[in-house]
Amino acid sequence: MTALFADHTLRVVALGAGLLGAVSGALGSFAMLRRQSLLGDAISHAALPGIAVAFMLTRSKAPVVLMLGAALAGWLATLAVMTIVTRSRIKYDGALGIVLSVFFGLGLVLLTLLQKRPDASQAGLDRYLFGQAAALLVDDVRAMAIIGAGALAVLAVLWKEFKLISVDADFGAAIGLPVRLLDTALTSLLVIAIVIGLQTVGVVLMSAMVVAPAAAARQWTNRLGPMVALAAGFGVVAGVGGAVLSSIVARLPTGPTIVLALSGLVLVSLLIAPARGLAWRALRRGQHRRTVEADAVLLDLYALALQHEEDLEHGHDEAVLRAMRGGQINVRRSLEKLAQAGLARRTGHGRWALSAAGRARALEQIDHAGEHA
Amino acid sequence: MIFGAANLFSGPAGSAALRGWRAAVGVAVAVTVGCSGDEVGPTERLPAVATTTIVADLVREIGGPDVSVVSLMGPGIDPHLFKPSEGDIARMSRAAIVFYSGLHLEGKMTEVFERMRQLGRPTVPLAECVPVDKRLTAAGFSGVYDPHVWFDVGLWKHAASCVSEALSEHDPRHADAYRERGRRYLERLDALEAAVRRRIEQVPAQRRVLVTAHDAFAYFGRAYGIEVRGLLGVSTAAEAGAADVQELADFITERRIPAMFVESSVPERYVQALREAVESRGWQVSIGGTLFSDALGDPQTPAGSYIGTVRHNVETIVAALSEPSGAGHER
Amino acid sequence: MSRGLGDRARSWAIEVEDLTVAYTDKPVLWDVDVSIPRGTRMAIVGPNGAGKSTLVKSILGLIRPVAGTVRILSRPLDEMIGQVAYVPQRSQIDWDFPTSVLDMVVTGTYRRVGWLRRPGAREKEQASDALEKVGIAALGRRPIGQLSGGQQQRMLLARALVQQADIYLLDEPLQGVDAPTEHALIGVLGMLRDEGKTVVVVHHDLQTVEEYFDRVLLLNVRNIADGPVREVFHDENLRRTYGGRVGLVSRPQRRGSPGIDAVKG
């Protein structure tokens, strides 16, 4: 492992992706909980006119200049979205859709105007939106570390306020918090994180980095603190893991590998996270179903016993029991379950009868049903 | 109804638009009346459209004063990322003949040109003038070819012949002139090719390696015996992996390659990342300069023409690679 | 400060004057005047869309009115923002948010804790006490998403309790809760009154108004009537609040303070 990380490229890429994962995992948790999952997608489209204008004004393709342009446009887009949502009946998703497509359209128009200039230096301007994770530079990582640490520090300082406006904004306002200001601050942090990621690792990876770690982390815990920590952790794991994988296997692009690692984390979390996981849910449902089925067979057996004056020695054919349920349920499995619980017993080949405990249980159930009727 | 909508724009601010509108109607009439080049009057120049600056340059050279060439893509425009504007409709409508690169370089536009050809409008794909057996196929997909044929000057001669043939056919009145200019241009290309070979030979054989960000120089490499290594594929959607960067960095270090090159249409960061990786391996590689890959340079500069661009690229490459041991050296 | 003003400060918890709120051309609240004496339990009743929640939010300063003023403990609302304990409607909260019941209750102390500081052991203790008072002390560690409707409502009341305010505003706290919860909540409200707090509740169940409250505001965009329950909570006023068109009624509309009403009554 240490040999692996001795390589400069892997070290830079893994460090950068890990940092980005940590920051966007933490900030993304808030975004996801506040239904802003698609903000990353929107900002990355909205950055295009910012990049075009920054280039028009400075005639420079320096990353800092373009990043500032992108950040400004992204921030304006976010404000536009917030304005539309608070001042009209258009919901968040609609506002995002409008703002992202209109900003991008504006960017397109600006690019066509730029294309007309007899100036070869504007080439590939829009490729700045598609940064590549494998081409991270030491300076990028340094910038990410500084800005990321700043963003996390703000998050830590305003933690309880951010938490309150996310779960119950009106109550926040009622106790006197400046909700709009806090809202803008939290969203701005996210914009910063997204824009850094944008030109280094690209649009799609950034969209995934914001949502996926949070979505995975949410399944494992019901507390905000652990969730944010876990999301940051997932972000790091996927970032570093994807980087390592893409440096072991040739022609495995780093960004998509990280996205797929994140998606895998989400999938696994959805399936097996304790309490919420789908696998557990299915297991519980199956258990419940088996219990209900066994109870039904138990009652059937009791009904048959009644026909024989509650003679518990008299065995009944499994086929009869199956016929009573019209093949709807697995009678054999239910009988075996009852036998295991000592409620029924096998009296002969394919014949079954209730035990004394089974009879008591059946009576109990009938009483219970009577109470509810 | 559409006309009604158009008239809405005839207010004070819309008068320019209205003028444009009238011009457009005029053009439309002209197009329906005189669609093919045969009907161009004796004193008029044949209106031609070219997609990339490279194609436009070739058509200008051979068409000379008899053809007016409009290039859809300006200097520096990566054909993969070209965005047409409204004026391109009129430019296309006006054209008696369209020259494009083809082999899917222009993406969806290629299909449009093919369909136009089926309807009898002359559209000429220059890269497809290169015989199939001389084309490079893309990574195992038969029938899908690398479109960047122009950096093999020998192959570009096929394109030049194609242009003079096509012009002669569609504008027979100037056929002699086109053939004559074509012949002379071919001579210039011959001279260019000889010069390129001479210059390349000055680079020590083991250093004849061209490292760039993307795979546009495969034909160039094959023609002049230069090994070409790129970080990205042709597709703008493709992405490099960390292993690709490491591999290329190892290669540069092992071969003691002194310089890498930046392309005008690809952000520099890819090459910079590579340089950092190489540096960490104890070798210093310089960035040898900017190469023009899919588009020519600024019109006023020497790199504004195809021949000038090839010279620029070759001089840049030779200068950087043959530097004794100044830029690239072990630390 | 004059003595008269001091008396007033002692007597009124909330004074709403000429409050008019409109989202569109139709007012939601129109010229509402109501004064709520300190230490009383007051119900706000009225049909749907009568502006009950809007009135509550206006008193909290969450909504900017077109006209009118609100005074809390005889001071302008602007100075008093955050000093009224608030139980919002349950639907306002994102119940899927990952946080525990105790943490949620602790948010009630945030104003006291202030900026830059974290709530500590003392705040947690206060929150636990509040949960005890509403009868769900055992649920402190449970995620809010796993609460039943009644438990959610108890938690929200507990959060208001830790605000340690003099005035409590509750928006439909008894809506859709089970009988034991209703009983527990009413018990807490009684306790608050015994402590001299003022409690204002948006209420929907007319059957229980007389049992639970000592004052009532009948609201339907306008203040139809307000005052002690036994004086204003009668069929005529209810008909005017809920029933068909009010039109021009023979009795002059009650204006001014409920104190005057009481004298008139």
Place this chain on the structure above:
Amino acid sequence: MSPQIEVQLIAVVVAVAAALPGTFLVLRRLALVSDAISHAILPGIVVAFFLVESLSSPVLLIAAAMTGLLTVVLIELLGQTRLLKEDASIALVFPALFSVGVLLISRYAGGVHLDVDAVLLGELAFAPFDRLVVAGHDLGAKALWSMTAILLLNVVLISVLYKELKLATLDREQAAVLGFAPATVHYLLMGCVSITAVGAFQAVGSILVVALMIAPPAAAYLLSDRLSVVLILGGVLGAASGVGGYWLARGIDGSIAGSMAVVAGLVFLGALLFAPQRGLAAQLHRRARQRWSFAERMLLVHLLHHERTPSAAEETAGHTVHRHLRWSERFTAEVIRRAEAGELLRREAGLLQLTERGRQIAQRALLELDERDGLGELGGRDRRRRAGRTIPGGAVEE
């Protein structure tokens, strides 16, 4: 037909075709599904390319549309777990699918000019030159035909399923209870969205589709409460954005698709600012006006209440009335001045007297208070919920 006119025709058809399903996307809070589809179709195109080894085969298009539908299905499946919010599902699905596409290209087809741009994204400026040719006859621009077909498909589907779509949009559970199979309706609608998106990508380019699907219907939604009106108005505004965008592009010689998106944005901005009821200007104006008109009406009602009552002299005296209304003297003077100017009241012996007009207005104001009519059709979800709790005509809720 000149290509310029054809471009505008295509723009109009695309805009209307996009606005119809877009209306439901906006109302169902699925607006960004359209953007998600535009990214997520990449792997479909790549796999289809591997099968046919051609960049211009129609199989690629079909695969793109299928992948679009797959995207919707995956989003829906994730949503059904109820472990994630809808927007998170969208934001998880499309990067994953897109990454699969990029990975496949990078590993197996890096040398091929294979990406969404090159394979799928058409360009409006070239649409007139891409002709439909049958047996040597030029039948017009291909995009015009394909988008007209898609428009018809959308019109037919939406008119046949109008009732079901409306119900499923307003109240999905209710629709299920009434046996309207909201899931089927949802997938039919989403199939439409996917086909429209891919068809429009091919004709005009990607981001424009998102703009045309979302912005015009959203603008229409600000202007009307009726679903049918929103649908039609969305189409009209979309068409206007199309034509307007073309002329903007013409004026500045810029990207037509981009200009259309910009104009669609401006149209939305216009609606946001100037919608008669909900616009920001209307809101501001209303606040300013309400201040005076509410005050005026309040004064009139106050006077009405005290007409011919014993306390009239005290309550309606011009110089004391402000105390009863708890207004400042200056404010009261201004309200009285305005009411006098409007001939709503007059001064008689220092007392304020209602004119006949003033009395009518006061009476109407009182009546209006009782007619707080419900929310519009599209706010029906709330109204129904509330209606369930009110016993009509009774004084008791629940």
